[in-house]
Amino acid sequence: MTNTTPYVxxxxxxxxxxxxxxxxxxxxxxxxxxxxxxxxSNYKVTVAQMxxxxxxxxxxxxxxLVILVLAQPDAGALAICQxxxxxxxxxxxxxxxxxxxxxxxxLDFVRTGTDAYLFQPIVKQEFMARVDALLAxxxxxxxxxxxxxxxxxxxxxxxxQLETALQTAQELDLIKTAIISNVNHELRTPLLQVKSSVALxxxxxxxxxxxxxLINMAxxxxxxxxxxxxxxxxxxxxxxVNLGPTNLDESINLAIRQLRRSSKFxxxxxxxxxxxxxxxxxxxxxxxxxxxxxxLHLLDNALKFSPDGGLVEVLIEPQGREAxxxxxxxxxxxxxxxxxxxxxxxxxxxxxxATRSFGGVGVGLTLANMILRQMNSSLQVKSEPxxxxxxxxxxxxxTLPD
Ligand code: ADP
Numbered sequence: 113m114t115n116t117t118p119y120v121x122x123x124x125x126x127x128x129x130x131x132x133x134x135x136x137x138x139x140x141x142x143x144x145x146x147x148x149x150x151x152x153s154n155y156k157v158t159v160a161q162m163x164x165x166x167x168x169x170x171x172x173x174x175x176x177l178v179i180l181v182l183a184q185p186d187a188g189a190l191a192i193c194q195x196x197x198x199x200x201x202x203x204x205x206x207x208x209x210x211x212x213x214x215x216x217x218x219l220d221f222v223r224t225g226t227d228a229y230l231f232q233p234i235v236k237q238e239f240m241a242r243v244d245a246l247l248a249x250x251x252x253x254x255x256x257x258x259x260x261x262x263x264x265x266x267x268x269x270x271x272x273q274l275e276t277a278l279q280t281a282q283e284l285d286l287i288k289t290a291i292i293s294n295v296n297h298e299l300r301t302p303l304l305q306v307k308s309s310v311a312l313x314x315x316x317x318x319x320x321x322x323x324x325x326l327i328n329m330a331x332x333x334x335x336x337x338x339x340x341x342x343x344x345x346x347x348x349x350x351x352x353v354n355l356g357p358t359n360l361d362e363s364i365n366l367a368i369r370q371l372r373r374s375s376k377f378x379x380x381x382x383x384x385x386x387x388x389x390x391x392x393x394x395x396x397x398x399x400x401x402x403x404x405x406x407x408l409h410l411l412d413n414a415l416k417f418s419p420d421g422g423l424v425e426v427l428i429e430p431q432g433r434e435a436x437x438x439x440x441x442x443x444x445x446x447x448x449x450x451x452x453x454x455x456x457x458x459x460x461x462x463x464x465x466a467t468r469s470f471g472g473v474g475v476g477l478t479l480a481n482m483i484l485r486q487m488n489s490s491l492q493v494k495s496e497p498x499x500x501x502x503x504x505x506x507x508x509x510x511t512l513p514d
Contacts, residue, residue: 131247132156134175136166136192138182146181146209149236150243162188167195177247181209185217190224197225203253205246209234276485283482286458299340302333309333340473353486357510358398360438361387364426366400367407374412381415389428396436396507402483403438403507406491409476410440410503416472418444418500431506439504446497456481456491477503 133155137143143159150157160169162182170178178196182189185208193206207228208221221229228242309330313323364387372382407426414424422443429437447455451462458478481491484505495501 131176131251132158132173133177133179133243134170134173135159135179135181136162138162143181146179146234146239149240153240153243155243162192166192170196175204176250177205177207177243179207179209179243183211185210185213185221190220193221193224193226202257203250205250207242207246209239276488280482280485283478299337302336302340305333306330306337336473353399353402353483355397355399355487357395358400358403358507360393360396360403360428360436361389363398363400363403364407366404367411370404370408371411376412377415384415384418384421385411385424385426388425393428394430394433394436395510397510398487398507399483402487406480406483406505407438407440409480413472413476413503414440414442414444414501418442420444422500427502427504430509433509433511435506435508437504437506439502441500441502443500446499446501447493447495448497452493452495455493 133150135143135147135150135157137159139161147157147159158173158175160166162180180189180192189208193208196204196206205227206225207230208226209230209232212231218229227246230239230242309326313326368382368385371377411424411426418424420443424443425441427437427439427441429439431437447462454460455462456477459474461472461474464474477491484490487507489505489507491503491505493501493503
């Protein structure tokens with residue numbers, strides 16, 4: 113460097129401490145001067161020689177600025193500048209310092225994207241101003257890239273949320289449509305049964321019909337009505353999910369209490385449910401009442417579709433430190449493989465015949481799945497006819513700080 117201008121330390125707003133400058137030389141004497149000047153200005157400086165390993169060296173050390181100090185610009189230097197500019201993933205500034213050349217050589221480097229071209233003898237003040245300015249641009253560029261990346265992540269997250277909301281809304285719409293088209297059957301049929309049973313009881317009862325049969329018919333019809341009304345109410349409630357650290361044992365106990373309170377099954381049936389999981393369980397990110405509602409549906413089905421008795425197990429299996437699997441296993445009638453893809457559709461029942469001996473309207477699994485989807489989970493099933501079924505889902509563990 114010439115000594116005509118006093119050395120002026122960096123005054124830009126750029127933080128110089130973090131930034132690494134790679135000075136590449138071709139054995140000219142000026143490199144040391146340049147490196148020393150930059151070090152005095154608090155930049156981290158490394159010096160490397162212009163040879164065949166330089167490209168690998170740059171990739172390994174990932175500098176923030178490259179300064180090529182060459183006696184004469186040559187084809188090798190031009191190739192390095194081209195390579196650097198072609199492969200830069202952000203903005204890697206390059207300064208070329210050489211002896212004065214003719215205009216054409218200078219332009220070749222400008223065309224590669226070389227950011228500054230300084231002729232020897234360089235003036236310290238100008239040189240440092242270029243270094244500071246280019247590093248400031250690099251920093252702003254990196255900040256922009258990082259902001260952009262953050263925005264892209266947030267956008268992807270938002271899109272995923274919207275997708276779930278849209279899916280839930282579409283599903284809800286389908287269920288509403290299905291309810292409306294099923295209302296005739298699901299509400300009117302039992303209503304008519306109650307009406308005609310009561311009317312027969314008021315009038316002369318035909319000899320072949322006893323009062324007890326009519327009362328049983330009316331009671332069953334009322335139960336069916338109640339089931340349908342409950343499902344519709346739950347449909348509305350299934351949209352209010354509040355995520356937070358959740359103790360699974362509490363949700364399971366809540367589900368069992370609610371099931372017992374419903375008195376849908378003879379009292380001894382509830383004793384078939386066993387809670388088969390470790391005492392100390394990790395917390396999961398979920399909605400306590402939502403999970404209880406899902407388990408209520410699964411336990412109801414497990415008891416209902418295992419008419420020959422046997423244990424209904426609630427299973428919990430932590431999966432590493434990230435997730436927890438929750439399942440309900442029954443030794444019941446099972447589901448044929450061809451029917452499995454349909455059981456989560458609203459109002460779908462494997463046996464939809466009039467002689468079907470199980471209650472229910474066919475929306476339990478749809479509701480359970482809708483609730484789980486709002487917790488970024490979904491129901492899975494393994495089933496074999498005559499052997500039984502396991503319905504399960506996975507929730508994320510809550511990691512508490514150590
Ligand atoms: P519902 O139980 O009211 O009929 P669901 O939506 O809960 O409606 O279930 C849909 C269908 O899936 C049931 O009708 C039944 O055919 C099948 N299913 C659900 N759970 C079980 C189970 N544990 N074992 C056998 N079949 C089941």
